[in-house]
Amino acid sequence: MESINQSLDKFYSPHARQSLDELSEHFTITDPSISGHPIVFASHAFLKMTGFTRDEVVGRTGAMFQGPATCRRKVMEIREAVREEREVPLHGSSRVCSSVAHEFVFRCCRKEVCSESLAELTRVSSANQVLEHDVSVKLSTTLAELHLLELESEEEPREASGDERRSAATAMDNIFSVLTHYSELTGKLVCRKRCSIPDVGLLSSSLIISLGRIKQSFVLTNPHLPDMPIVYASDTFMKLTGYARDEVLGHNCRFLGGRDTDASTLHLIKESIKTEQPCTVRILNYRKDKSSFWNLLHISPVRDASGKVAYFVGVQIEDDYKNEDFRRCWRPDMKQLSVVGVVKVAVRSLSMSAGSSKT
């Protein structure tokens, strides 16, 4: 929850909230760099319209507004737009900031007046990208979603009208000018389109969203960068090692080793990386506070859509025999292997289309 609160403040300063709240548009802002891609901000108008309080919305995902009558196809379109890091294009419009209408039936369950009635929302999404200059391997993205309320209820999705498109565009402009303004104050670069910094270490936010689903300690390292730095580290990895994300991204994994770490084990790891083979070792590692733990480490190469090794994934399990239940139900090596599987699917699939990742 802390990271969710900081998400906006860090890039746009706490004052941004106030200015965003003064806007009359219905919108939410989400942060794909946080596990689960949660909503980090919901506008005053949006809360009023939906009947939820801010606490009920922040930290959850946009899925909470979907119901049985939600158009699945529109959900897919939104999902794909986020995956491909593009705006959902408004039908027939070529404007950069425009978006397509995502329409779904929304159940106003929170409003006493119409507990069973249906209203329709038009959700328009757009994305802006923020790149931090100081940490080259870190990408942060903010997605703003705009919700237009429609009064008539219809089951079938319909296209947004010209007026709606224009007002959506204006609304997006307003939101972005606030964000841009405050990002200048904090000194972080904000631009609406993704900055084309040809940095191979940069992960696409769609990959970050996919990896963020995995509740297990793991890191991705990029063998094509000097010294094979960590380019992704999961929340659980942070918890396990005690480091902050900024302290590990861009660094080689060797900081986990220490005085009593076995050199022959390290050699084994090196060999398997060289031969692009998976390996499992039990290695003594150290946390930030210098306390040591036995790390049941599994390492596997991960190929992208071209069939070449793009990353290595390292999955850590603390070997402490404390949790007997867990050991009975689900073998730890199986857990590691399913992380490898998810990472392989995500990396491979997300590098297939030219539009979706590094270009």
Add this chain to the structure above:
Amino acid sequence: MMLKIKRVPTVVSNYQKEEGSEAPRTVGGCGRNCLKACCIQDAKLPLYAFKKISKVGGKDLVVEKCQEELPLAFLDSLVLGEWEDRVQRGLFRYDVTSCETKVIPGEYGFIAQLNEGRHLKKRPTEFRVDKVLQPFDENKFNFTKVGQEEVLFQFEASEDGEVQFHPNAPVDVENSPSFVAINVSPIEYGHVLLIPRIFECLPQRIDHESLLLALHMAAEAANPYFRLGYNSLGAFATINHLHFQAYYLAMPFPIEKAPTKKIATLNGGVKMSELLNYPVRGLVFEGGDTLEDLSKVVSDACISLQNNNIPHNVLISDCGTQVFLLPQCYAEKQALGEVNAELLDTQVNPAAWEISGHMVLKRKKDFDEASEANAWRLLAEVSLSEERFQEVKALIFEAIALTKESDDSPQYLPKDDVVDSVDPSTYPAVVAGSQECVVLQ
């Protein structure tokens, strides 16, 4: 006359031998570690028992579970973990993640994979393509012949209504367990086979219960990128032992993006639509109050195709809430010599995956030259003609319209609900024998 095509059969198991030769077994029991009586008694396999979701719409169970923001569903982890385990044990014929894949530029985003290893080392075999229903033949390869190590887990409905997992459960042959096994010639990561009631040795033929099991698997995985496919005989199934296929591909299939036109709302709230602007004509079934409603409608439709000897493919997508049904006639055209040589040379077998837009290409040349126009040209050959499709649609409609509900229902159905409303009574009566795609002996 009997219609046959020659093709290289897909090797789905390491125990799938060339006809007439013995495949070596290296481990266990009778020395073969098989699924037969000699070895299965002592076998222990993981067992996943799913909770029967009776209400899909009510509590948003499935819908909510499908959001990719949520942590991995249990079944998802199980399939991926067990599959990766078999990768590292070297059971696959090749590493599918080494196969180059790309999205073909264009409106639909067809996906092309270069897979040069899949069809090596096998002689072309003759397949009869003019009979959708053929009896099970014990002498041919079937899934009871696979090795235990190729089976990932048992999959069944939980008896007490809660999800259960047993890492080492005995195999109760009497209880007709369903198995999930690897396909040793995967076309994408996580390629598995769902074999309903494996020991009953059912032929490739859809029934309500088996389709429901497949829908449950899609719902349980709760991952919109894990889809199941089904090929009937005559529509590029090569093994006549009831099975579905499934794998992971984390992007939308072109067929999922194609526009549709709603035809009707059926029993249980299942929406029936027709694909528009897609090279293969087909039907889409979506939603419904329960998975049973959806599976009832779709299995009725499939059964009518089976009974009328119309080859077809099925794609189960969107976590089991959406099913595409595609009657086809490519194999038949191929047998009659009506497919042009250029298309045949590519040796692409247009089964459920290809029809959905994921093309597995065997030659580098075809991969390099892959274009939306080429993909479209191939798939257009797969499709029934408009005239024939309308006949088949009428046939399906007749099969499911019997259960079409009267319009007494709910708030989700506005009055002008049926777009381009089709009155079933306007359909021509079904005339058996008028099928251009079925060549009678």
